[in-house]
Amino acid sequence: MRITLVNPNTSRAMTAKIAAVAREVAGPDVEIRAVCSNDGPAAVECHVDEAFAAVAVVDLIERDLRDGGSDAYVIACFGDPGLDAARELVGVPVIGIAEAAMHVAALSGRSFAVVTTLSRTLGRARDLLARYGMTQACVSLSGSGIGVLELEDTTSEVYETIARLCEVAVQQREADVIVLGCAGMADLCQTLSLRVGVPVVDGVAAAVGLATAMVRMGVGTSKRDEYAPASRRGMPPVAADDLVGSAYR
Amino acid sequence: MRITLVNPNTSRAMTAKIAAVAREVAGPDVEIRAVCSNDGPAAVECHVDEAFAAVAVVDLIERDLRDGGSDAYVIACFGDPGLDAARELVGVPVIGIAEAAMHVAALSGRSFAVVTTLSRTLGRARDLLARYGMTQACVSLSGSGIGVLELEDTTSEVYETIARLCEVAVQQREADVIVLGCAGMADLCQTLSLRVGVPVVDGVAAAVGLATAMVRMGVGTSKRDEYAPASRRGMPPVAADDLVGSAYR
Amino acid sequence: MRITLVNPNTSRAMTAKIAAVAREVAGPDVEIRAVCSNDGPAAVECHVDEAFAAVAVVDLIERDLRDGGSDAYVIACFGDPGLDAARELVGVPVIGIAEAAMHVAALSGRSFAVVTTLSRTLGRARDLLARYGMTQACVSLSGSGIGVLELEDTTSEVYETIARLCEVAVQQREADVIVLGCAGMADLCQTLSLRVGVPVVDGVAAAVGLATAMVRMGVGTSKRDEYAPASRRGMPPVAADDLVGSAYR
Amino acid sequence: MRITLVNPNTSRAMTAKIAAVAREVAGPDVEIRAVCSNDGPAAVECHVDEAFAAVAVVDLIERDLRDGGSDAYVIACFGDPGLDAARELVGVPVIGIAEAAMHVAALSGRSFAVVTTLSRTLGRARDLLARYGMTQACVSLSGSGIGVLELEDTTSEVYETIARLCEVAVQQREADVIVLGCAGMADLCQTLSLRVGVPVVDGVAAAVGLATAMVRMGVGTSKRDEYAPASRRGMPPVAADDLVGSAYR
Amino acid sequence: MRITLVNPNTSRAMTAKIAAVAREVAGPDVEIRAVCSNDGPAAVECHVDEAFAAVAVVDLIERDLRDGGSDAYVIACFGDPGLDAARELVGVPVIGIAEAAMHVAALSGRSFAVVTTLSRTLGRARDLLARYGMTQACVSLSGSGIGVLELEDTTSEVYETIARLCEVAVQQREADVIVLGCAGMADLCQTLSLRVGVPVVDGVAAAVGLATAMVRMGVGTSKRDEYAPASRRGMPPVAADDLVGSAYR
Amino acid sequence: MRITLVNPNTSRAMTAKIAAVAREVAGPDVEIRAVCSNDGPAAVECHVDEAFAAVAVVDLIERDLRDGGSDAYVIACFGDPGLDAARELVGVPVIGIAEAAMHVAALSGRSFAVVTTLSRTLGRARDLLARYGMTQACVSLSGSGIGVLELEDTTSEVYETIARLCEVAVQQREADVIVLGCAGMADLCQTLSLRVGVPVVDGVAAAVGLATAMVRMGVGTSKRDEYAPASRRGMPPVAADDLVGSAYR
Known part of the structure; x- marks a missing residue:
């Protein structure tokens, strides 16, 4: 089973630390993968950071899905940014720390x-x-x-x-x-x-444990209504730079 | 007094409708301005949309601030996306519909x-x-x-x-x-x-009324701790396209 | 639009002060009227006072209705005495401070x-x-x-x-x-x-603002069931002195 | 022990019925007295009635106090009008039905x-x-x-x-x-x-039982702060007719 | 009317004290009986004690039922152990202190x-x-x-x-x-x-008072569904020593 | 790691079924043991059953402790009987289903x-x-x-x-x-x-998963105050038969 830790900030040091902690508590048959954002907030310390972190979580999970997906996702940021959005994207468990x-x-x-x-x-x-x-x-x-x-x-x-x-x-x-x-x-x-x-x-260790339990039980994210896949409206073909850039550059 | 309505979706028709409703209920000395996103979701109908809408709200308010700012902001989307983030950015009232x-x-x-x-x-x-x-x-x-x-x-x-x-x-x-x-x-x-x-x-009419009341009273957003201006960490100088684009293109 | 401030105590000094504060925050097209009780408590500082204040509120609003009524009422006492009763009497907004x-x-x-x-x-x-x-x-x-x-x-x-x-x-x-x-x-x-x-x-300034907003929106007090006009049973034609007098004389 | 039932409406038939029910459940050493208002609402069926009922309760208890008082009071109206006010007036138990x-x-x-x-x-x-x-x-x-x-x-x-x-x-x-x-x-x-x-x-039978229990235990109404005797401000010497009369005449 | 106080611990001194307190507040026509456990916990001071106390309560009430039963039961231990179980056993009031x-x-x-x-x-x-x-x-x-x-x-x-x-x-x-x-x-x-x-x-005095009130009113324990008599499955004919003994010997 | 499932009823068929389910979801390094009561209720279907089930849980855990103990306990009955008591007895995780x-x-x-x-x-x-x-x-x-x-x-x-x-x-x-x-x-x-x-x-599968997670994390039951080991008062040396027997024989 593969659990992917999604760190919405850009700190590679922290991502490495999180992955190490997760591997320590993971069962023998659990593979831990940890990813972080390239362009999200450096740290999530305020509500504006939180807003960008949610988008980073969506982005990181969509990338992972294009790479074949994982058996569960852990959002490795204590505000659980993007948790509801992530649950829309996948049928497997998504756990916030x-x-x-x-x-x-x-x-x-x-x-x-x-x-x-x-x-x-x-x-x-x-x-x-x-x-x-x-x-x-x-x-x-x-x-x-x-x-x-x-x-x-x-x-x-x-x-x-x-x-x-x-x-x-x-x-x-x-x-x-x-x-x-x-x-x-x-x-x-x-x-x-x-x-x-x-x-x-x-929370990282806890989330790895809970995600493992759910995967073993065959219990994922309920896809009834709220978390069902959404048919999102096409965005206009304009560059998205403006949207994110303004806050962080 | 100028109240800016922030519509985080990209529908210009809806933005025009909202502005018209707001102007109908606004007092004689209240100027209504309505802006919408260029690159946010076309409509906010799921949690992923909501995540992007929050970022769009931040972006639109930051733009308005660069243009001199307003006396109050109304977030014109029923999920109140980005409300906490917006309250960090300004000292004036911010009201979700x-x-x-x-x-x-x-x-x-x-x-x-x-x-x-x-x-x-x-x-x-x-x-x-x-x-x-x-x-x-x-x-x-x-x-x-x-x-x-x-x-x-x-x-x-x-x-x-x-x-x-x-x-x-x-x-x-x-x-x-x-x-x-x-x-x-x-x-x-x-x-x-x-x-x-x-x-x-x-909610649009209600928010215009409440925002007007608060401006008249001289009551804005409390800047104590949670909503105080945040010293956000610099983002790495990488293009932000990836972050937003993945979900909507 | 005319908003009537109902002060259930008998202090004319306080009524004047309240009216002044209200006028300061009222919009240019809002007329403020302030009335106080002739025979209610001198100040509302206990539950017995509160009981008499509620009756005073009913009385003051009924008098105002006989004079043509107002576009909204504000109950200018922090315990919001008589708020539910007042909402039975009128279809316009009634706001407690x-x-x-x-x-x-x-x-x-x-x-x-x-x-x-x-x-x-x-x-x-x-x-x-x-x-x-x-x-x-x-x-x-x-x-x-x-x-x-x-x-x-x-x-x-x-x-x-x-x-x-x-x-x-x-x-x-x-x-x-x-x-x-x-x-x-x-x-x-x-x-x-x-x-x-x-x-x-x-609360006085806040109530004036909220009442103004509701009047502009055309939103009054819901008259469904609880706040519908009540067909009150006729009181016996005995003098009411006893009822009120005992507590305050 | 004497328990006084306070019926804030003016129905003597109902007062008699209430007294009969109370006497049926009262212990052998409990004397039941039932009083009703002369000038309160004929029935308590809306919030305005409730406001006047609270004043009637205060009045009836003050009269009873002038007659020597009781060991406990029961407010015999399901909205428990005037309960907090009554608790200010006495140190014995006051129970709403x-x-x-x-x-x-x-x-x-x-x-x-x-x-x-x-x-x-x-x-x-x-x-x-x-x-x-x-x-x-x-x-x-x-x-x-x-x-x-x-x-x-x-x-x-x-x-x-x-x-x-x-x-x-x-x-x-x-x-x-x-x-x-x-x-x-x-x-x-x-x-x-x-x-x-x-x-x-x-509620009448229940209140008589609870009041009896409290009297036997020596537990009355706590007189700490909220329910302590209040030094009420003198009312102006104007006739109180206006206050009550407007609603019920 | 007879009220039985059920003390699930084994202290006879405490049982006597409780009975005395109860008799002081009981009405002239109320007989107080107090029983305690022979083999329950000496005092109920932890959750394990509580578990055994609940069983002791069941046992003591069943014994009383075999002796003809009482008009009400009081569970004389502040954790109200066995309260729900006791309510299954009888139709009369059961009150925890x-x-x-x-x-x-x-x-x-x-x-x-x-x-x-x-x-x-x-x-x-x-x-x-x-x-x-x-x-x-x-x-x-x-x-x-x-x-x-x-x-x-x-x-x-x-x-x-x-x-x-x-x-x-x-x-x-x-x-x-x-x-x-x-x-x-x-x-x-x-x-x-x-x-x-x-x-x-x-609580002892309070429970006696409440139980007396309910008996006088003819209000017992509702036997609808949850507290209806249960058709308990026969226990195997093995000695029960093990079950209880392990914790207290 | 060894997780012991504690079934407080006496059904061996159900105990076997529970063990099988638990083993299906347990990780490769998790040993599942399932025990049931010899003299508890045949099924836990009412509050009296629940009281005896709590005692059975205490008994079964104490037996397991005498056999060397386990790394975690699962109480395999949906009412979570004896959960607080069990947490007093051990420092490892105890999870109700x-x-x-x-x-x-x-x-x-x-x-x-x-x-x-x-x-x-x-x-x-x-x-x-x-x-x-x-x-x-x-x-x-x-x-x-x-x-x-x-x-x-x-x-x-x-x-x-x-x-x-x-x-x-x-x-x-x-x-x-x-x-x-x-x-x-x-x-x-x-x-x-x-x-x-x-x-x-x-719940059985869920509890096995949660217990596994906690054992891996090194998080057991907090022993602060409420769940600290209790110094239980010695029971009198009388036979316990009466206590339990009355209800189930």
Whole structure:
């Protein structure tokens, strides 16, 4: 079985890190492939980034389909950008790392806390909690002020900041489980879990596990109505540069 | 005061219709400007369209900002694509037509029903209801099976289909108010309201009214944290064609 | 268009202040009229006051109807007393200032805080939040301990108390927007907004804006069932003094 | 112990019926007193009635206090008008018959249905369900179209209409319990229960039981903040006639 | 009328205390009987205890039925173990002390706080709040760290710990009412109420009151579907020792 | 890795069927073990059964622990009996098949329907939906009237009944996904999915997949507070026969 990790940002370092984490938890018969965008945002840290990331996800999945497709897709960005769009494109499972982490956290304890990058992304996280039915289970959301790209190569200072937020969540907010809110934190789980004494869930690993489970079960994306293939209207033959370029150049 | 209507699809006919409706309800001192995308989706009828529409909204607002900007923006597409992103870009009010219609409907009666185009868009509508706190107020959602572009020039058959859904919502689901779920239906309100006997709310008119109110009050978009201006990371200097083109060409 | 502001308390000073604020935000073609009760509570600061305020609202609207009626009514008391009753009486829009402020705040940011007069009124505010679907958007409710009539002529001490509560709401509770919970605070918005750095919404201005929008759209109060005109049973021809008098004399 | 039933409408026949029902379920050491309004609405069937009923409740309780007061009060009108106001006035328990019926129904089964008089009162019933945390437990609300005063002396036709609605609720909506939504239906419980095969709860009997329980436990109304005695501002010495008279004369 | 209190733990001291409290609040015509388990958990302080307590409740009620049955049952353990099972067994009312305390608290004020034994039981308490529709009314849950059996004979230190938690709940969390989360705290209500200045509700007394009310009204447990008598499949004739013994020996 | 399926009923035929289904979806390195109770209920079809099933789960897991324990446990009964208790006993993952099926269904579509055995079990299913945050995602619950043991060897009539309920759920209730509400239905997924055209999820397969994922990730059950090992009070040395025997012999 082949699972393709779709990283909508352009960081090759982060993509490599994500792939490594995924391979560590993947079963012996699971092939992990990781792709990233050439022209999406360098990091997804605001709503405008999120809009472009959704388009990048669509693009990356359509490329993969032209290459024969995969058995499942993981959207490796904590805002789950383009998740609904991706589910329209394919019949196999598509899992966002935020939803994956939240679902696994809900199986590990009664409550969880999200520790993430910039506090400005917490609004999006709240929308996802509501969408996934996880509002009641999430007892705390905290932004570390650490940018996504600082996580490419985590310094001890960055680690310390994140670890302290996890401790606060467990000790003061009574979180049973920690959810790490960025694909770039995927390598920190075990050390953090030892330190704070509760399970620490990374969405990339969680999504690979859930996707594997669904592929084995033969359960894909429901194609009833909302996610059925869409007959999209032809775009006018004008260059698309303008559309994307304005925001990022 | 100048309010700019941002239509993320490429239909010039629909853009003209929307502008006309907006001008009808605008106050004497309100200038209405309507723009549409050159290279976005021809109609927003699925989640992939929605992803591209969000990018089109960002693009259109950035263009307007380069032209001096406006006093408020209305996103003239019922899925409110790019709403959060647009709120990052400006300090003035930004109103989506779905949220506008829902808020006005909630002021007009205890309950409302949404009558829209394709049933596949109802999932998005449900997400918006939850986001805006309107889940309890909405007693019915129905798709007419009518495509967005069929509304450019409404036939009597199309009108009849919509009118019957409105009647069902009022008589069987006890809706106090009807919300029309597409900018292309903006011209049908009065006739429908006479027929079904309850207020029928079009989001374009509602959004113009709400935006006017906010401008007059001096209340714009809060720039605290989530919607503060974002320091977006530079994109690599590669052509963006690929990103958008794959889906629509 | 004529909008009548209905102030159910008997303070003429406050009524004048409210009218002035309303006129400042009203469009060029909007006439503002403000009326207050002769025999309602001097200030609405508890549930008993609220009960009498509701009756005062009914009375004031019925008087206005005998004088020819208005194009819309605003109930200028933050508990929105008599709102449902008023909607039975007329077919035009009726807007409470609490609902108006909450709806506009929800369009200005993701979250808001209510800063109001006495903490004993917060229970009513919570009921309104639930009724309007705003419970999730409201991150903080705080009572200042300042009585309604102290707001007739705001001292610097009163201002300072309110300003500090606003700062706490923004800095510690992460409110994107402040809602002022009393018609008597209507003149403080701009100064407070400059001080705390986020939009500050007054319900009187908000209600005038929303009512104007609805009148322009031709959307009034739905008269389906709940708000249809009621055939009220004749009261016995006994003097009504007893009924009201006991509580306030 | 003395429990006073406060009927805010003016029907002496209904007041007598309510008192009889209450006495049937009251314990051997419980004295039931029933009072009704002289100048309130003849029946509470719309929001304007509700507003006046709240004032009538305040008035009736204040009169009772001047006569020495009671050990508990029951507001014998299904909209629970004036409940919060009444709780401000006294330290003993105050129970509305809607809340009483809903709480008892929730102890009798997982779900209940409300069968009431005019469908226009269902909006108020929905507000009460939300306020009392009973929205999830209530699976059906239905109006019979029967006016309150038609219940003074129930005909077989009226009974049949109500019985059929109960059957529909049990058989089609899977209600475990029926809540009768009017004090005037208090005498129908046993016959209906035999017919539909599930418990049928009348709010008057329920409220007497709950009030008795609270008096025995020494648990009254919490006087913390919201329900603490209020120092109401003196009303101007003008006649109150105007206030009430306009609506009912 | 006879009400049987079912204490699923094996503490005879606590059973006697509960019976005494119940008799104090019971009406003159109510006979209180209290039974406890011979072989259930010594105290219910974790989920495994809870599982065995549910079985003990079933056992104790079946024994009582063989002895002629009672007019109502009270499950005298704050987790309401076996409540649904007990409702299957009988047609009379069955009331758990957690649900009883929560319902009475909701009639006494707008909000309440739960003060209980070990914090590890708060998860169960949260489940019950949700089940009974009381999540919004409960503003605070706190565990005292005091074990159930320490409450058999309350020391001044234990009392002080509980009293301080009640004070915190009232003063910092704005609870209108306190709910005591253990049958073993039943004798503390009055002293605590005097100290903290708000009503303090014990579930045993509350349940006796509610059960009495329902018996008088003739409202029992709905036997529609979920709680109808079940035709249980015969167990194989093997000794049951293993099943229960493993956990407690 | 070894996953132990805990079937709390006594049907060896069903246990064998469950094991077979689990092995089909398990990864190449996953060993499946299935155990059932000797003295629990023959089938779990009511709340009393559920109470005994919870105890049987505790017993079976304690036995497995004495045999060296497993890497994860699956509770193979749709009511998830004893789930919280089991989580106290071990540090590895414990997954109920109801929660597993609901979480996987939520990853496969926006909405799902539950099709189960007896309608009397739907109350429990509703409690689980609420506990897991799935109330909004579940659009329909239906009982087939088929007893658990009739599923040991599914007849074509039984299959037809279930298939028709699935069709109704998809076509009339707009369910994107079907959740089968009994371990005994585990072998029907593929045939049903082909027939109704949407994914059909069996909880046993889902739970095996989720447990595998968690074991690979190193995420077990959080042992913070609620699920920490409990120091259970010694039971008196009396025979336990009475406790369990009464209900099932």
